[in-house]
Amino acid sequence: MNHLLNVQLLLLTILLQYGAVTSQVNPGVCRYPLGMSGGQIQDEDISASSQWSESTAARYGRLHFEEGDGAWCPEITVEPDNLKEFLQIDLRSLHFITLVGTQGRHAGGIGNEFAQMYKIKYSRDGSRWISWRNRQGKQVIEANRNAYDIVLKDLEPPIIARFVRFMPVTDHSMNVCMRVELYGCEWLDGLVSYNAPVGEQMKLSDQPVYLNDSVYDGAIIHSMTEGLGQLTDGVCGQDEFTKSHVYDAWSGYDYVGWNNESFPDGFVEIMFEFDRTRNFTSMKVHCNNLYSRHVKAFRQVVCFFRSDSDWEAAPLTFSPVMDEKNPSARFVTVNLANHMANAITCQFYFGDAWMLFSEITFQSDTAMYNTTLAPPKTRSPPNIQQEEDPTHKIDDSNTRILIGCLVAIIFILVAIIVIILWRQVWQKMLEKASRRMLDDELTASLSIQSEPFSYNPNPSGESSEPESNSAYEHIFPLGPDYQEPSRLISSSGTATSKSTATTVIQDGVPHYAEADIVNLQGVTGSNTYAIPAVTMDLLSGKDVAVEEFPRQLLTFKEKLGEGQFGEVHLCEAEGMQEFMNEEFLFDIPVDQPVLVAVKMLRSDANKNARNDFLKEIKIMSRLKDPNIVRLLGVCIYSNPLCMITEYMENGDLNQFLSRHEPEGQLALLSNAATVSFSNLCHMASQIASGMKYLSSLNFVHRDLATRNCLVGKKYTIKIADFGMSRNLYSGDYYRIQGRAVLPIRWMSWESILLGKFTTASDMWAFGVTLWEILNFCKEQPYSQLTDEQVIENTGEFFRDQKRQIYLPQPVLCPDSLYKIMLSCWRRNAKERPAFQEIHRALLELQP
Ligand SMILES: *[C@@H]1O[C@H](CO)[C@@H](O)[C@H](O)[C@H]1NC(C)=O
Ligand SMILES: *[C@@H]1O[C@H](CO)[C@@H](O)[C@H](O)[C@H]1NC(C)=O
Ligand SMILES: *[C@@H]1O[C@H](CO)[C@@H](O)[C@H](O)[C@H]1NC(C)=O
Numbered sequence: 001m002n003h004l005l006n007v008q009l010l011l012l013t014i015l016l017q018y019g020a021v022t023s024q025v026n027p028g029v030c031r032y033p034l035g036m037s038g039g040q041i042q043d044e045d046i047s048a049s050s051q052w053s054e055s056t057a058a059r060y061g062r063l064h065f066e067e068g069d070g071a072w073c074p075e076i077t078v079e080p081d082n083l084k085e086f087l088q089i090d091l092r093s094l095h096f097i098t099l100v101g102t103q104g105r106h107a108g109g110i111g112n113e114f115a116q117m118y119k120i121k122y123s124r125d126g127s128r129w130i131s132w133r134n135r136q137g138k139q140v141i142e143a144n145r146n147a148y149d150i151v152l153k154d155l156e157p158p159i160i161a162r163f164v165r166f167m168p169v170t171d172h173s174m175n176v177c178m179r180v181e182l183y184g185c186e187w188l189d190g191l192v193s194y195n196a197p198v199g200e201q202m203k204l205s206d207q208p209v210y211l212n213d214s215v216y217d218g219a220i221i222h223s224m225t226e227g228l229g230q231l232t233d234g235v236c237g238q239d240e241f242t243k244s245h246v247y248d249a250w251s252g253y254d255y256v257g258w259n260n261e262s263f264p265d266g267f268v269e270i271m272f273e274f275d276r277t278r279n280f281t282s283m284k285v286h287c288n289n290l291y292s293r294h295v296k297a298f299r300q301v302v303c304f305f306r307s308d309s310d311w312e313a314a315p316l317t318f319s320p321v322m323d324e325k326n327p328s329a330r331f332v333t334v335n336l337a338n339h340m341a342n343a344i345t346c347q348f349y350f351g352d353a354w355m356l357f358s359e360i361t362f363q364s365d366t367a368m369y370n371t372t373l374a375p376p377k378t379r380s381p382p383n384i385q386q387e388e389d390p391t392h393k394i395d396d397s398n399t400r401i402l403i404g405c406l407v408a409i410i411f412i413l414v415a416i417i418v419i420i421l422w423r424q425v426w427q428k429m430l431e432k433a434s435r436r437m438l439d440d441e442l443t444a445s446l447s448i449q450s451e452p453f454s455y456n457p458n459p460s461g462e463s464s465e466p467e468s469n470s471a472y473e474h475i476f477p478l479g480p481d482y483q484e485p486s487r488l489i490s491s492s493g494t495a496t497s498k499s500t501a502t503t504v505i506q507d508g509v510p511h512y513a514e515a516d517i518v519n520l521q522g523v524t525g526s527n528t529y530a531i532p533a534v535t536m537d538l539l540s541g542k543d544v545a546v547e548e549f550p551r552q553l554l555t556f557k558e559k560l561g562e563g564q565f566g567e568v569h570l571c572e573a574e575g576m577q578e579f580m581n582e583e584f585l586f587d588i589p590v591d592q593p594v595l596v597a598v599k600m601l602r603s604d605a606n607k608n609a610r611n612d613f614l615k616e617i618k619i620m621s622r623l624k625d626p627n628i629v630r631l632l633g634v635c636i637y638s639n640p641l642c643m644i645t646e647y648m649e650n651g652d653l654n655q656f657l658s659r660h661e662p663e664g665q666l667a668l669l670s671n672a673a674t675v676s677f678s679n680l681c682h683m684a685s686q687i688a689s690g691m692k693y694l695s696s697l698n699f700v701h702r703d704l705a706t707r708n709c710l711v712g713k714k715y716t717i718k719i720a721d722f723g724m725s726r727n728l729y730s731g732d733y734y735r736i737q738g739r740a741v742l743p744i745r746w747m748s749w750e751s752i753l754l755g756k757f758t759t760a761s762d763m764w765a766f767g768v769t770l771w772e773i774l775n776f777c778k779e780q781p782y783s784q785l786t787d788e789q790v791i792e793n794t795g796e797f798f799r800d801q802k803r804q805i806y807l808p809q810p811v812l813c814p815d816s817l818y819k820i821m822l823s824c825w826r827r828n829a830k831e832r833p834a835f836q837e838i839h840r841a842l843l844e845l846q847p
Contacts, residue, residue: 285298303334
């Protein structure tokens, strides 16, 4: 591949996700943890029927948490026929809940209580409680088998509620404890109930079709009142209404339908009630239109609006165009013309003998659903989301929300003060620590320069390696001894300590010992790129090749990340296309803003951080490769210093793949977006290509993973480095007390044990990245191992007594590809392939 004319550049840091937004809730995507494990749900919003002791109170019922005695436990033993105990969560606003997770009390091995089964009750107003049932009418949910595993259960149908209760159930008298999490998203429709005539039965010649609302959760007598059901479950019916997505369902399951003979006035009246007065923009009604069976969308709709307690006199009338050509089911959009209302009554006029609806959604204010899938801990707290999220509008008339706002602002201010204080302390400590680490690293590489795993692209002379197990044990705890392999080597006696700071150049290739360690991540992470001094000189031969971008043309959109000395923001840049001239091609029209990531140094950062930042700009501006994220411009004439880098519309590869499925039967059934095997290989080969470029410059990335790759149009990939400060992936990093965070699940054994980062250790990480890709990022590497066990496994790689565990072959992965992965994880760094080879091999794999 020829990179000559391609202009790109290595960036660090960035983004979370510029979420796509839609007007309907999508149950497949609306699966965010709502804040039990992330802490966004406050302690006071978690309550219970009783507690065994103060240390097993309701607030300890958070999934993943080990605080207190490790879970919520009720006071009384749960009896089979006594369903009094419950754990209750108040989400502060209506949520669409699609998934629940439960866990028992493990308490580091002391606890062994869990709930084998439970029921769920929920409420939208706090007074009327509804028992959840699945689509087959069953209430009891099977749950945990042991005290530690998390069991996730999809809620089919989903729940729309503000309050949720977990009620443990057992078949014999036993002690139970629970930790729980709810997954979903805010219910932006705001609908709390619809009241409608009951659905009817259609008699087709071959089969009866039941068009009742089978999951309605209100009262059903002559009509349906005070409930929600199939019209709000997020499932749209198919064109052929007798079929259903739901397994085992009867004919007509997805639709609620009425016949014109039962409605002499010619219309069906449905009343919708909302949580508060809203400014309505539209209503979308999903209608069947199988006209050959006398089913058509409505001919006309007349809507009345109620604000406060009075119904407005003048209704809104809308007549959609009748369609006798296309029999497909469709959303008919009714413009509600910014009417303010807390209830709407609509009369839907029959267009034919039958009218069948499967979904009705409402759009109000400017609220839109975010349809991108974000893993845990990225959501702002549900209860203060309204204030933080620009897509929400606060209803002034509602004093409760106002007070909520003020409280939230006070909380945020307190949090900011705490963070500022925390930073000042930590900044000092981290500076000290990183200086010490740098010293140690240099000493380390000096003292073990004859050791074969040190960075030495062209080693000559015999080498010896530390072999004794005692040596390994010595550094294993990653305690104070970590980063001091010099001591290790001299104590193990297999290498003599040569702690002289003389530079050794072999065959003109710089040895790691003389490497000028450039801290490219001082701002957003604690990572450092190692780059030999010689290369550094090459890079700094000319002046910075990027230009000053007018700061005022940047519009803040979202905070993407944060580090020790700065922050990364997602911004819109006006006029970026002209600014870059023809040097860089955007596929966005000139008059539209371009999305960019802006990394900025906090103005109070110290001199070292400033210098590093400028150095980083210098290096970044020289990196140009189609598969490396590119530096577009800088703002260095005034504070705060900024670096403007490319941003890709599909977010990072990890999130991108998590919301896709492999091609095949399953994906077809679930209607999920898919990525073909050849496209997976295409993406992997681009990563290999970008890495090939970096390694040709002797750049060591140190944190290659899917979370650090960006996805653009047509599966294009660019490698970035977001630093290790994104909450989103905090679980991927191992925290060493007071020191660095390390992506241990991606790191080679020699990086973990000896602190060696080389192109060969990048190759190891590439193997893990490949493994993630083939698993569609559905699983963390070594997910069944704890961090400590991962490090232990690293020791097995070092000892090489065939006890090391390799990542398993992914289902989708052909043998040839798995062989490539295994070659990346060879113990001897020199035996691992080069990125050139890997790139070639991956190109060959693509059909
Ligand atoms: C809807 O109809 C089906 C089929 O007759 C029946 O089994 C089910 O109980 C009905 N559901 C409701 C809520 O009436
Ligand atoms: C409703 O929203 C629209 C568009 O945002 C706005 O122009 C209008 O003034 C709002 N109506 C009321 C009564 O607030
Ligand atoms: C119901 O619809 C059919 C077909 O459009 C029509 O022939 C019939 O007269 C309608 N019945 C009533 C009561 O409106």
